[in-house]
Amino acid sequence: xxxxxxxxxxxxxxxxxxxxxxxxxxxxxxxxxxxxxxxxxxxxxxxxxxxxxxxxxxxxxxxxxxxxxxxxxxxxxxxxxxxxxxxxxxxxxxxxxxxxxxxxxxxxxxxxxxxxxxxxxxxxxxxxxxxxxxxxxxxxxxxxxxxxxxxxxxxxxxxxxxxxxxxxxxxxxxxxxxxxxxxxxxxxxxxxxxxxxxxxxxxxxxxxxxxxxx
Numbered sequence: 001x002x003x004x005x006x007x008x009x010x011x012x013x014x015x016x017x018x019x020x021x022x023x024x025x026x027x028x029x030x031x032x033x034x035x036x037x038x039x040x041x042x043x044x045x046x047x048x049x050x051x052x053x054x055x056x057x058x059x060x061x062x063x064x065x066x067x068x069x070x071x072x073x074x075x076x077x078x079x080x081x082x083x084x085x086x087x088x089x090x091x092x093x094x095x096x097x098x099x100x101x102x103x104x105x106x107x108x109x110x111x112x113x114x115x116x117x118x119x120x121x122x123x124x125x126x127x128x129x130x131x132x133x134x135x136x137x138x139x140x141x142x143x144x145x146x147x148x149x150x151x152x153x154x155x156x157x158x159x160x161x162x163x164x165x166x167x168x169x170x171x172x173x174x175x176x177x178x179x180x181x182x183x184x185x186x187x188x189x190x191x192x193x194x195x196x197x198x199x200x201x202x203x204x205x206x207x208x209x210x211x212x213x214x
Contacts, residue, residue, distance in 0.1 A: 035204035040109050040172045043202050046209035049116050057120035059196045060166060060184050094132040095121060098168035104140045117168055138167060163188045176202050
């Protein structure tokens with residue numbers, strides 16, 4: 001027969017093993033820390049960039065697409081009257097690729113951000129978009145952002161009468177933080193009429209990535 005004392009010892013050992021196993025599993029599952037060794041493209045791949053840039057576009061808009069929506073005669077659907085406007089009456093903006101403020105170059109993430117910014121402005125603001133070369137018309141250095149030309153004719157074709165440009169930059173910090181800066185600039189005066197910033201904070205656990213947006 002197994003003694004009572006031996007049963008108690010065995011039961012205690014099983015409980016200790018179970019508790020240790022549970023503690024290890026829970027600790028691993030809930031631990032998120034610095035995203036060491038993960039490149040910026042990997043972090044961006046885990047980010048809802050489409051929603052991020054549409055949200056930024058909404059802050060940059062003067063006229064949003066929603067302002068142009070009217071009910072159809074049968075009251076069954078909204079009709080976007082902005083899309084039917086004469087091309088001359090639709091606002092045109094130049095949008096550059098985003099430049100890394102550490103290297104002063106767009107790089108792969110900057111090219112992606114530029115495309116998403118153009119798509120967001122087109123969808124949310126109903127703007128006509130003109131793609132501009134960052135390095136040809138703007139310069140980013142230790143002294144800040146400089147408009148290289150204030151002659152609109154040098155930037156846009158004659159059919160574009162607007163003088164607004166959307167200029168984006170970004171900075172990747174300490175494996176865990178990405179800062180995005182977007183400026184709306186008058187290319188004739190160099191004056192910044194609007195600036196929007198977003199801070200993305202990342203935390204990682206193995207292959208899992210979490211982030212918050214401020």
